Amino acid sequence: VPPERVRNFSIIAHIDHGKSTLADQLLIKTDTVENRDMQAQYLDGMDLERERGITIKLNTARMKYKAKDGQIYALNLIDTPGHVDFSYEVSRSLAACEGCLLVVDASQGVEAQTLANVYLALDNDLEIIPVINKIDLPGADPERVKREIEEVIGLDCSNAIMASAKQGIGIEEILEEVVRRIPAPADNRGRPSRALIFDSYYDIYKGVIVQFRVMDGELRRGDLVKFMNTGTEYDVLELGVLSPKPVEVDALYAGEVGYLAASIKQVADARVGDTITLKKQPAETALPGYTEVQPMVFCGLFPTDADQYPELREALLKLQLNDAALRFEPEVSSAMGFGFRCGFLGLLHMEIVQERLEREYDLDLITTAPTVVFKAIKNNGEEIIVDCPSKLPEANRLNSISEPYVRLEVITPKEYVGSIMELAQQRRGEYVDMQYLTETRTTLVYKMPLAEVVTDFFDALKSRSRGYASMEYSITGYRENDLVLLNIKINAETVEPLANIVHRDNAYYVGKALVKRLKELIPRQQFKVPIQAAIGNRVVASENIPALRKDVLAKCYGGDISRKKKLLKKQAAGKKRMKSLGKVDVPQEAFMAVLQIN
Ligand code: GTP
Numbered sequence: 001v002p003p004e005r006v007r008n009f010s011i012i013a014h015i016d017h018g019k020s021t022l023a024d025q026l027l028i029k030t031d032t033v034e035n036r037d038m039q040a041q042y043l044d045g046m047d048l049e050r051e052r053g054i055t056i057k058l059n060t061a062r063m064k065y066k067a068k069d070g071q072i073y074a075l076n077l078i079d080t081p082g083h084v085d086f087s088y089e090v091s092r093s094l095a096a097c098e099g100c101l102l103v104v105d106a107s108q109g110v111e112a113q114t115l116a117n118v119y120l121a122l123d124n125d126l127e128i129i130p131v132i133n134k135i136d137l138p139g140a141d142p143e144r145v146k147r148e149i150e151e152v153i154g155l156d157c158s159n160a161i162m163a164s165a166k167q168g169i170g171i172e173e174i175l176e177e178v179v180r181r182i183p184a185p186a187d188n189r190g191r192p193s194r195a196l197i198f199d200s201y202y203d204i205y206k207g208v209i210v211q212f213r214v215m216d217g218e219l220r221r222g223d224l225v226k227f228m229n230t231g232t233e234y235d236v237l238e239l240g241v242l243s244p245k246p247v248e249v250d251a252l253y254a255g256e257v258g259y260l261a262a263s264i265k266q267v268a269d270a271r272v273g274d275t276i277t278l279k280k281q282p283a284e285t286a287l288p289g290y291t292e293v294q295p296m297v298f299c300g301l302f303p304t305d306a307d308q309y310p311e312l313r314e315a316l317l318k319l320q321l322n323d324a325a326l327r328f329e330p331e332v333s334s335a336m337g338f339g340f341r342c343g344f345l346g347l348l349h350m351e352i353v354q355e356r357l358e359r360e361y362d363l364d365l366i367t368t369a370p371t372v373v374f375k376a377i378k379n380n381g382e383e384i385i386v387d388c389p390s391k392l393p394e395a396n397r398l399n400s401i402s403e404p405y406v407r408l409e410v411i412t413p414k415e416y417v418g419s420i421m422e423l424a425q426q427r428r429g430e431y432v433d434m435q436y437l438t439e440t441r442t443t444l445v446y447k448m449p450l451a452e453v454v455t456d457f458f459d460a461l462k463s464r465s466r467g468y469a470s471m472e473y474s475i476t477g478y479r480e481n482d483l484v485l486l487n488i489k490i491n492a493e494t495v496e497p498l499a500n501i502v503h504r505d506n507a508y509y510v511g512k513a514l515v516k517r518l519k520e521l522i523p524r525q526q527f528k529v530p531i532q533a534a535i536g537n538r539v540v541a542s543e544n545i546p547a548l549r550k551d552v553l554a555k556c557y558g559g560d561i562s563r564k565k566k567l568l569k570k571q572a573a574g575k576k577r578m579k580s581l582g583k584v585d586v587p588q589e590a591f592m593a594v595l596q597i598n
Contacts, residue, residue: 001074003187003255007178008213010078010093012117013103014110014470018133022103022165022174023061023077029171030063030075032243060199060211060257061244067179075178076257078198078213080117085346087474088293089199091120092273095289096198096213096257099127099182101174102155106132106140106162109148110437112411112470118153127182130160131174136167144438152437185255192283193217195252195276197227200267202322206238208264212276213257215287220251224279225262228286232269233279234262268324293325295343296404296475297350297454298387300331300368300497301357302339304579308363309338315361316340319353326353331388335495335581336366341388344370347454366579368497368591372451375402375478390496392485395536401501402478404450407432410461412469414442419464427452428503450475451501455595486511486540488518489532491584500594512541513597521590524548529584 013019027033063075078097080090094100100121104114121128130149132142146157161177163170195212203209212219219225221239226232238261240248252258264270275286303312316328327343344350350370357363374386377399386392392401408429412420414436421431421444429446436442453473461469484507488498498518502510511533518531522545529545579586 001253001256003185003189003253005071005073006076006185006255007073007099007182008076008078008097008185008255008257009099009101009178009182010080010097011101011103012080012090012094012114012121013133014105014108014113014117015083017103017105017108017111017114018165019079019103022101022131022133022163022171023079025165025168025171026063026075026077026175027061027244029168029175030065032061032063059244060242062241062257063243065175065179068176069179073179074256075175076213078257083346083348085344085349087116087120088291089272090117091123092196092198092289094120094124094126095287096196097124097126098185099129099178101131101178102128102149103131103133104145104149106134106142106145107137109145109441110152110411112409112443112472115152115409115411115443116472116474118155128155129174129177129181130155130157131163131170132160133163133165135162135169136164148438148441152443188216188254189218191216191254192281193219193276193278194283194287195219196287197270197272197274197276199272200264200270200324202267203261206261206263208267208270209259209261210264210270210276211242211257211259214252214254216254216283217278218251218253219258219260219276219278221248225260225276226279226282227270228275228277228283229290230269230271230274234264236260236262238262266321266324268320271324293345295325295327295345295373296450297344297346297370297372298341299344299350299370300333300336300339300388301328301342301354302333302336302366302368302497302579304364304366306337311361312340312357312363312365315357315363316342318361319356323353325349333390333496335493336368336497336579339366343387366588366591369500369594370454371501372404372449372454374483374501376400386501388496389485389499389501392501395484400480401483402480403483403501405476405479406448406450406453406473407476408446408448408453408471408473410444410446410469410471411437412442412444412465414440416465416469417442417444420444420461420469423457423460423464424448427457447476448473449479449481484535486514487534488514489530489534490518490522490586491529491582493582495581495586497591498594507535508540510594510597511535514594515541515543517593517597518590519543519545521593522584522586525584527583 011019060078065073065075078093080093132145146160149155150157161170161173194216195214197212199211200208221236223236240246241258273290277283303309320326325345328340331339331341376384376386378397379399424446429448433445482504483501484504486500486502486507487494515531515533528547532539532542
């Protein structure tokens, strides 16, 4: 297809504003998929995504559209993941486009994620077409939302499209506007070939399927290609477009979007943002914007049953084939035995991986509380990356500790501003800015340690705003702080997975609350169990779990058999998620207790 008849675009929206529903409508309207084939929301492929109702992995679809000008166009819809953990992938998808649809819910208005996505679109110089969705809702107020978009984003909304993805209103108009307003890709067919990878996923039969946008030149089946940043080379075995099912083609030219398969073993070998060029006539420089994503959040994963360790390793290796951001390395702890220290982009990414390990691989895991990556400087000047609190060198050998900071942006109805400011302060937030978006809604900006955000900040925000506030954050860098290692001892033994790095000012409070919570969570044993929180050798809080009274079960003997069975069954179920630390059984919840004490 010649560039003048190609349009590359994506849809950006806040979660739940109707992106997937709209994408489905575009596919139906262009006869790309038939209505009866349409599983609810074609573009959201994975089960987990459907269940959680959020797009995690990207997909693209090429649609054939006969416009009112009589020409047939190839419209490439490039889907973007809808979560802050995956913003690098969003930025690379947008880099593959010339324009985007900005979908805003007519009953809600601009939210934090709308803004974050718009900034990314502006960074990539995209033509933005505003679409006011859900105009069928009784609470819809399209005029207010238009004003909001104009005031907050500075985007002209005089020709915003009024739509209802649910009822199929405005769909044709959207397709026409995509053709009319989004620029055709530049005609770079004569240049040395370069293609931008914006997504890749693993297929058990074909190896990694690489999705790309040809920026310059062309790619053909049979070409020997080189990935410029990873330096690897492959023969292109299959070339095609997704529509959304794969359709093979012989060649793809500058401006077009497609996929290739080349027996690539894992997605880490075909990284998002990398540039594909030809081995024979390579381009001089790679396309800009490539970064290797770094995991920001770490946790320990331990099988409850030590025999499952090899299975856990196999499962992690398999997941990694399809997840370039997942990191793991073996971790041995005297308390927990053998397991893995795993790194993730953020909390959602972490939860998804845990859930898949348990559901798809049938593993029983103990997960330790997530921590961020600290940097420590020793007295001799050596810098140490601390992705696990127990790796922190002893205090007397430490010069300083720094932690990652984020710029946090919250959008909320104004009546919750006070309560949210209080929350931000509790979480060591530093006020940066506050602005009224409209008469009723406000945006708040804070600098905050990432560690405070990855605990239950989002939940706390939601509960303080009755679900109305939205948030977004981006990492800004590291900052030195007065941080200390808080150790937890159970039955006089240090339990490394319960250790935390906390601000000195909070150490006493956190220690006290954590010890108290552990006392509630750890079941009584046959003997008294002391629990202590300590900084170095100094105990800052302690509690005792009293010994079990022996007659609890005894009551059942000889008596009601069914009750006894029930009790034993309950005990067995409880055991599943227990880890024996020395002589003490500790349930899964205890390892997450630190998340609940703010
Ligand atoms: P993510 O995948 O998380 O980014 O969400 P999304 O933006 O794709 O939202 P989705 O399409 O899943 O829609 C969210 C909810 O809004 C669903 O329950 C849809 O049925 C509903 N919805 C979408 N469009 C409309 C609309 O035009 N009118 C009404 N009333 N509901 C809509």
